[in-house]
Amino acid sequence: MYITTEVTPKVIIGLFLLYLLFQFIRSIRIIPTRTAIVVERFGKYSRTLKPGFHVMLPFIDKAAYILDLREKTISVEPQECFTNDNVKVEVDGVIYISVDDPVKASYGITNFQYAAIQLAQTTTRSVIGTIELDKTFEERDMISGRVVSVLSEVAEAWGITVHRYEVKNIVPPNSVRNAMEKQMTAERERRAMLATAEGVRQSCINDSEGLKTEMINLSEGEKERRINEASGKASAVFSFAKATADSIEKLAFVLKEDSGKEAINMRLSQQYLSNMSKLSNSNTEVILPMDMSKINNVLEGINISEN
Numbered sequence: 068m069y070i071t072t073e074v075t076p077k078v079i080i081g082l083f084l085l086y087l088l089f090q091f092i093r094s095i096r097i098i099p100t101r102t103a104i105v106v107e108r109f110g111k112y113s114r115t116l117k118p119g120f121h122v123m124l125p126f127i128d129k130a131a132y133i134l135d136l137r138e139k140t141i142s143v144e145p146q147e148c149f150t151n152d153n154v155k156v157e158v159d160g161v162i163y164i165s166v167d168d169p170v171k172a173s174y175g176i177t178n179f180q181y182a183a184i185q186l187a188q189t190t191t192r193s194v195i196g197t198i199e200l201d202k203t204f205e206e207r208d209m210i211s212g213r214v215v216s217v218l219s220e221v222a223e224a225w226g227i228t229v230h231r232y233e234v235k236n237i238v239p240p241n242s243v244r245n246a247m248e249k250q251m252t253a254e255r256e257r258r259a260m261l262a263t264a265e266g267v268r269q270s271c272i273n274d275s276e277g278l279k280t281e282m283i284n285l286s287e288g289e290k291e292r293r294i295n296e297a298s299g300k301a302s303a304v305f306s307f308a309k310a311t312a313d314s315i316e317k318l319a320f321v322l323k324e325d326s327g328k329e330a331i332n333m334r335l336s337q338q339y340l341s342n343m344s345k346l347s348n349s350n351t352e353v354i355l356p357m358d359m360s361k362i363n364n365v366l367e368g369i370n371i372s373e374n
Contacts, residue, residue: 090125097121103169105132115169132173138165138230141180143187145236148195150203157238158191160211162218163230171226179225183218187232190217200239207234 097120098104104116107129116130123130145159162183166172176182194213198206211232218229 087125094123094125094128095121096123096130101136103134103136103166104130105134105169105173107131112170112174132169134166134169134172136166136169138163139180141184143184143191145238146188146192148192150195150200151197152199154200154243155240156195156200156203157236158195158234159236160187160191160214160232160234162187162214162232164218164222164227165230166226167228168226171224173226175225179227182221182225183227183229186218186221187214190214191234200243203237207237210234 096104096116098116098118100118102118104121106113106116106123108124108127110129112131113128141162141164143160143162145157148156148158150156164180164183166179172179190213191210194210195203198210203210211234214232215229218232222229
């Protein structure tokens with residue numbers, strides 16, 4: 068039994084109509100925000116479609132390139148670089164770019180993303196080659212700025228804008244990393260020893276300053292004490308001298324009076340008799356230079372004469 072399939076003209080026409088319908092549907096484009104479509108007509112650039120509703124001519128217009136105008140993040144794969152002191156390190160990074168001119172980005176270069184990555188890698192290698200290993204970690208901003216500067220020189224021709232470039236990692240060999248870790252450990256220990264020595268020195272200075280202040284305060288206190296004692300003694304001597312002078316002055320004034328001499332003689336006689344009475348009551352042996360039986364003559368001897 069044989070099965071024969073014959074293509075009738077109706078089938079061919081139907082297929083042709085479906086193809087026309089498919090091409091017409093493809094010619095209707097709804098373009099979202101921050102997207103552009105580069106249209107070619109008969110293989111030649113025709114126009115750039117911006118966000119919105121657009122209808123192209125079937126079989127004539129072709130959407131050659133569809134470009135995203137948003138900022139893109141492009142990873143730069145790790146690469147081996149040699150520093151100025153001949154140490155091999157592995158460096159990778161990230162580029163942030165966006166398309167400004169869809170036409171130049173489409174026809175100015177075959178693949179602007181790949182070209183940007185290659186240019187960033189070559190620039191990074193050349194910059195790393197001028198820096199010593201110890202400074203590669205400190206010069207990240209300089210490396211990033213140099214890559215952005217080089218990419219900006221070709222950005223206009225490629226229709227892109229290079230916003231920034233960031234170095235992600237700088238990885239030296241394991242042997243170098245071990246040596247760097249030992250160096251950092253030694254540096255930290257040295258700083259700790261210096262800090263301890265500085266603390267001890269400052270403590271000794273503080274102790275000596277405190278002892279000095281204490282001695283100064285003690286000497287100042289001793290000085291003030293002696294000054295106060297001397298001032299007190301001087302005041303006492305002055306007061307005693309003043310009292311003595313006053314008493315002598317009053318005694319002289321009394322002696323000028325008529326009854327003054329008699330009063331003083333009586334006072335002296337009373338004191339003499341009082342002292343003799345104390346001596347008689349004591350157990351101490353006393354040798355008297357005169358005859359105490361003639362007491363009147365003794366009293367007359369201690370009286371103040373008129374001359």
